[in-house]
Amino acid sequence: MADLNQDSRTLRIKRLKFLLLAAIFLALLGLLYKLKSAPKHNHETLISQPAITPQPSSTLTDSDFDRHVEQLKKKLPSNDFTIIVQPPFVVIGDESADAVKEHSERTVKWAVDKLKQEYFSKDPKEILDIWLFRDSASYEKNAVALFGEKPTTPYGYYSSAHKSLIMNISTGGGTLVHEIVHPFIEANFPACPAWFNEGLGSLYEQCGEVDGHIHGYTNWRLPGLQTSIKAGTVPSFRTLMAMDARAFYNDDKGTNYAQSRYLCYYLQQKGLLTKFYREFHAHQKVDPTGYKTLQRILGVRDMNAFKQRWERYVLNLSR
Numbered sequence: 001m002a003d004l005n006q007d008s009r010t011l012r013i014k015r016l017k018f019l020l021l022a023a024i025f026l027a028l029l030g031l032l033y034k035l036k037s038a039p040k041h042n043h044e045t046l047i048s049q050p051a052i053t054p055q056p057s058s059t060l061t062d063s064d065f066d067r068h069v070e071q072l073k074k075k076l077p078s079n080d081f082t083i084i085v086q087p088p089f090v091v092i093g094d095e096s097a098d099a100v101k102e103h104s105e106r107t108v109k110w111a112v113d114k115l116k117q118e119y120f121s122k123d124p125k126e127i128l129d130i131w132l133f134r135d136s137a138s139y140e141k142n143a144v145a146l147f148g149e150k151p152t153t154p155y156g157y158y159s160s161a162h163k164s165l166i167m168n169i170s171t172g173g174g175t176l177v178h179e180i181v182h183p184f185i186e187a188n189f190p191a192c193p194a195w196f197n198e199g200l201g202s203l204y205e206q207c208g209e210v211d212g213h214i215h216g217y218t219n220w221r222l223p224g225l226q227t228s229i230k231a232g233t234v235p236s237f238r239t240l241m242a243m244d245a246r247a248f249y250n251d252d253k254g255t256n257y258a259q260s261r262y263l264c265y266y267l268q269q270k271g272l273l274t275k276f277y278r279e280f281h282a283h284q285k286v287d288p289t290g291y292k293t294l295q296r297i298l299g300v301r302d303m304n305a306f307k308q309r310w311e312r313y314v315l316n317l318s319r
């Protein structure tokens with residue numbers, strides 16, 4: 001009996017060893033499969049793990065741009081288009097060659113240089129096209145022909161999916177600077193909430209240079225905001241800043257862009273906008289909406305009192 005017991009115990013131990021080995025083997029197999037099928041690093045993972053995969057400001061080379069331009073030539077809608085490489089963008093337009101060149105230098109290059117000086121260390125990772133259509137007819141016809149979509153705005157828009165800024169340049173360069181902000185936010189601050197992305201973009205719809213820095217001026221969004229302030233319908237900053245994209249874009253009562261813009265404008269006028277951006281970016285994990293960072297930068301605890309001050313300030317502005 002004793003021997004028999006001994007034998008069955010040995011057998012059980014052997015079986016356990018086998019099961020353990022099989023389990024380890026299966027676990028290793030699973031790990032190998034997971035590693036092989038893991039998605040390539042995308043934007044978000046690169047940004048959120050900078051210590052593991054540091055990225056240079058731009059990895060695009062001249063030959064990347066050459067190849068890109070060759071591909072672009074094949075899909076130009078007509079012979080009226082001029083192509084100008086203006087890293088990290090390629091500008092394509094059907095105004096005169098001189099006009100396209102002027103936009104690419106005086107608007108695109110200028111805005112890119114000034115925005116990077118103030119806010120952004122990384123270029124967008126891929127080459128982005130800036131299509132400058134000379135009038136609304138060209139803009140509407142070519143947006144459908146090239147991208148299969150009818151524009152929902154008369155001015156222009158950024159399509160992340162098509163890696164393009166699609167502009168009706170006859171409406172002016174303001175919207176172009178607004179839209180240039182978006183791919184830079186996407187590359188540098190992918191978790192940026194809509195209020196700041198649109199606040200900063202729309203601040204520079206009307207802009208110039210002051211003491212070597214990009215500077216937003218009051219613009220057409222002001223009168224509507226003033227009317228809403230008088231009507232008492234502007235939400236609290238806590239509400240605005242906590243809005244997800246759907247709430248910001250789809251459920252807008254008409255003030256989200258303007259309220260965000262004139263909060264950025266206020267910070268700019270107090271010399272705090274660049275500082276706010278850097279602090280917000282640095283503390284995004286603990287303060288994803290920017291609300292606490294705003295309180296700290298402004299040095300205020302009572303945000304209702306601040307909103308009243310800000311509203312009086314905005315009511316005193318003029319275009």
Ligand SMILES: [Zn+2]
Nearest residue numbers: 178182198201
């Ligand atoms: Zn925008």
